Amino acid sequence: MADKTLSERLQPSLLDRLTDVAPREKKESRDARVIDMTRLREIIQRDLSWLLNTNNLESSFDAEQFPHVARSVLNYGMREVSGEFSTADRAEMIRRSIERAIRQHEPRIIDGTVEVTISPDEASSNMTVALNIRADMWAQPLPLELFLRSTVDVTTGEVSVERSL
Template sequence: MTSLRNKDNLQISLLDRLTDDQPEISSEPRDKRGFSQAKLRENILRDLNWLFNSSNLATVENLEEFPEVESSVLNYGMPDFTGHTVSGINVPEIERLLKKAIFDFEPRIIRRSIKVKLNLDEKNMGQNAMTFDIEGELWAEPLPLQIYLRTMLDLDVGDVKVYDYSGSS
């Protein structure tokens, strides 16, 4: 029986499988076909940054009559938080929305493992910014990989930045 290396057992997104970083080369060497843990983490960060910085359809359309659309790709992204203030924001609702976006659009993070919590450390809080810690497990064989993310939400401009806080990248 052939033993599988860890990099052969990571879940690569469809986008990454279809992207050719070197189109001038017609075939890839065998050693370049693998996918490392560091590359998986890098791609998860990229995809979460895209997800959290995209405005969803529910921002401009009332989806109450179409509940199935709420969790579909038509509603990819997050509500627009621009112009809100820290004092006027519903923190549990933001935590829920971040978690729901990950549930709906990032299947490489195991659902039951996702935790989203406001980081109350004042050095991570701006005058009109909030910081959330996201913890979860990435799907991998033979064991899931732990991931710890720090997510900074700037309410003035609606910008979200996601950083790997795992200590490994």
């Protein structure tokens, strides 16, 4: 197998480096220490899924009184979405919450590139909101585009994040 070029090698996130997937092995292989662009997309998709399935504390404190808390890891995740029917106003609130969560808590996404749009999906019901997420991921030598499709179940609060074609 040919060596990967510098532009194809990326270092995994700290969490991925600390996770021991082969505890019986004394040394990590070189391939385990670097990732390629495809693996980077998978990792960011996984991490965004974790982010969007975490409820933040937004309803528990006054964000205007405590602006630093609103932007800190104490407020990691997105606003609670479960327990209500989907309406156009509710869908817009969910869209803004997702966009804000990604902007604040995903440093591998380039500032100002996150676009979350409501998807007019026929399969959506009044219990789900379908969204499209587009952003540029940091990578060398050029940023990578990320396209994801997200479905929010407003009855359970569960958010699914899938790669979009």
